[in-house]
Amino acid sequence: AQTVTQSQPEMSVQEAETVTLSCTYDTSENNYYLFWYKQPPSRQMILVIRQEAYKQQNATENRFSVNFQKAAKSFSLKISDSQLGDTAMYFCAFTAAGGTSYGKLTFGQGTILTVHP
Amino acid sequence: NAGVTQTPKFRILKIGQSMTLQCTQDMNHNYMYWYRQDPGMGLKLIYYSVGAGITDKGEVPNGYNVSRSTTEDFPLRLELAAPSQTSVYFCASSLAGEVNEQFFGPGTRLTVL
Numbered sequence: 001a002q003t004v005t006q007s008q009p010e011m012s013v014q015e016a017e018t019v020t021l022s023c024t025y026d027t028s029e030n031n032y033y034l035f036w037y038k039q040p041p042s043r044q045m046i047l048v049i050r051q052e053a054y055k056q057q058n059a060t061e062n063r064f065s066v067n068f069q070k071a072a073k074s075f076s077l078k079i080s081d082s083q084l085g086d087t088a089m090y091f092c093a094f095t096a097a098g099g100t101s102y103g104k105l106t107f108g109q110g111t112i113l114t115v116h117p
Numbered sequence: 118n119a120g121v122t123q124t125p126k127f128r129i130l131k132i133g134q135s136m137t138l139q140c141t142q143d144m145n146h147n148y149m150y151w152y153r154q155d156p157g158m159g160l161k162l163i164y165y166s167v168g169a170g171i172t173d174k175g176e177v178p179n180g181y182n183v184s185r186s187t188t189e190d191f192p193l194r195l196e197l198a199a200p201s202q203t204s205v206y207f208c209a210s211s212l213a214g215e216v217n218e219q220f221f222g223p224g225t226r227l228t229v230l
Contacts, residue, residue, distance in 0.1 A: 004159075042223075043205065043223065043224045044221065044223055044224075045160075045207065045209075045221035047218060047219075050218070091159050091160070093159075103148055103150075103165070103167075103211065104150075104162050104165060104175060105150075105152075105160070105162065105219060106162075106176075107159030107160045107161070108159050109157075109158055109159050110157070110158070110159050
């Protein structure tokens with residue numbers, strides 16, 4: 001079974017600054033996907049960024065980037081130039097790329113991020 | 118495309134009542150999922166389906182049932198509602214072979230009193 005741990009229940013950042021959200025995971029799978037989802041107050045789950053475990057290069061999507069450390073089983077999200085609209089709950093999630101866990105997402109507990117003006 | 122739609126948006130049930138949460142997707146996705154999100158927590162998988170007629174249990178299936186008679190619809194049935202089922206329920210879907218992106222519905226907030 002997989003586990004995903006987000007050790008920061010809440011974070012805050014000033015507008016235009018950079019913030020990093022932490023995520024660690026545990027798995028015996030060799031190939032898998034990792035995700036960061038954003039859940040604003042509207043409750044809608046929005047995919048922010050994804051990383052395939054076999055790719056060594058860290059994923060980047062505009063102001064969002066990840067630091068994927070496979071050996072350490074660590075997957076942090078960096079948000080640059082934070083904007084008020086980034087205020088949301090952020091979830092780290094994992095899915096295996098095959099086997100009986102194929103396609104099933106395991107989520108962390110979430111980190112509430114507040115961006116202050 | 119409407120994407121993934123869920124009805125109702127909100128519902129209050131009494132203990133012991135039953136209800137069905139509806140989920141429909143118009144993206145011709147093979148895979149569909151039901152998650153629950155308890156207050157302040159991450160989502161947990163209840164049931165999933167890899168195609169019409171095929172369903173399987175997730176992490177927290179007790180107290181729920183599903184069916185998948187069409188590609189588009191994946192209803193979740195609650196029998197004998199209990200306060201522990203108070204939660205927000207999300208339906209999601211993805212294309213087979215592109216499992217790395219799930220599209221979520223807006224959620225149903227259910228309260229059992």
